[in-house]
Amino acid sequence: AGLSKHFPARRGLFGGDHGVVRAVDDISFSIDNGRTLGVVGESGCGKTTTAKLVLGLETPTAGAIRFDGRDLAGLDAVGRRHYRKSVQAVFQDPFASLSPRMRISAIIAEPLITNEAVTATDVRRRVLELLDLVGLPQRSADLFPHEFSGGQRQRIAIARALAVSPKLVVLDEPVSALDVSIRAQILNLLRDLQDRLGLSYLFIAHDLAAVAHMSHEIVVMYLGKIVEAGDARTLARHPKHPYTQALFSAALPSHPEERREEVVLAGEVPSPLKPPAGCRFHPRCPHAMPRCAQAAPALIQVEGRMVACHLYGT
Numbered sequence: 001a002g003l004s005k006h007f008p009a010r011r012g013l014f015g016g017d018h019g020v021v022r023a024v025d026d027i028s029f030s031i032d033n034g035r036t037l038g039v040v041g042e043s044g045c046g047k048t049t050t051a052k053l054v055l056g057l058e059t060p061t062a063g064a065i066r067f068d069g070r071d072l073a074g075l076d077a078v079g080r081r082h083y084r085k086s087v088q089a090v091f092q093d094p095f096a097s098l099s100p101r102m103r104i105s106a107i108i109a110e111p112l113i114t115n116e117a118v119t120a121t122d123v124r125r126r127v128l129e130l131l132d133l134v135g136l137p138q139r140s141a142d143l144f145p146h147e148f149s150g151g152q153r154q155r156i157a158i159a160r161a162l163a164v165s166p167k168l169v170v171l172d173e174p175v176s177a178l179d180v181s182i183r184a185q186i187l188n189l190l191r192d193l194q195d196r197l198g199l200s201y202l203f204i205a206h207d208l209a210a211v212a213h214m215s216h217e218i219v220v221m222y223l224g225k226i227v228e229a230g231d232a233r234t235l236a237r238h239p240k241h242p243y244t245q246a247l248f249s250a251a252l253p254s255h256p257e258e259r260r261e262e263v264v265l266a267g268e269v270p271s272p273l274k275p276p277a278g279c280r281f282h283p284r285c286p287h288a289m290p291r292c293a294q295a296a297p298a299l300i301q302v303e304g305r306m307v308a309c310h311l312y313g314t
């Protein structure tokens, strides 16, 4: 809740200015057990920083992360170890994330050996179970990563993430590096695993079709702020914020009965070092009004979701 992450800007970065990059600026969200929260936005909108905060790889500048009702900042060493075990990740590039010199059995077993007191027999049994779970043959255990395709490597990365029976898995662009033809297979595997194991997912992606397919709830971020949040189907079908409308109109074909205009986004995402005053989206917004450049809109409830836009409310 109220999460912020600011980074000091180095000289020369973002046009030579000094200052602070507000990568994530006062955002709040929650993920219920067995649910998927999708986080979307263009590059530089704060998605990856959000993932790192949840994984404990970055410390928030302000705000708190609560897990099972407990504040992460107040955990002792045992609590932190438990958290690190309970929250695992699958990253974008299965080619980079698997060590080329390790056998698959050692890759999958690594988090297990690090986090639990296990015998070699337990480890072998668990590795074979995990390979079954992700749809790979048991003989894969003795092979090396280069002997697998991209989709198979992502299955191995998923098996490794599940080795310590996490509750939450952060999926950071998990299919973006894969061939289009196998993306659906991996997404379906992830959904199947969620149903079978009761997993929660934080699904981070710029692929709107994948996010809409996978998520129960969606958070749309722009320059470190949440601009719209709510039920995935509602947001995909009836987006309210002009930025969400632009993202979804470009990504998802409208239902014939729900035709809507395609909104084309002009320009690039501005520098997070000097975000525009007022509504951060105003330089690119087709509906911008004079007050949009002066006052930042509050996140308010509109027709069953939260929106930050002066077009709504008073």
Ligand code: SF4
Pocket (backbone or CB within 6 Å): 241, 242, 243, 279, 280, 281, 282, 283, 285, 286, 287, 288, 289, 292, 297, 308, 309, 310, 311
């Ligand atoms: Fe566009 Fe104004 Fe709404 Fe921002 S507040 S999204 S500029 S209409």
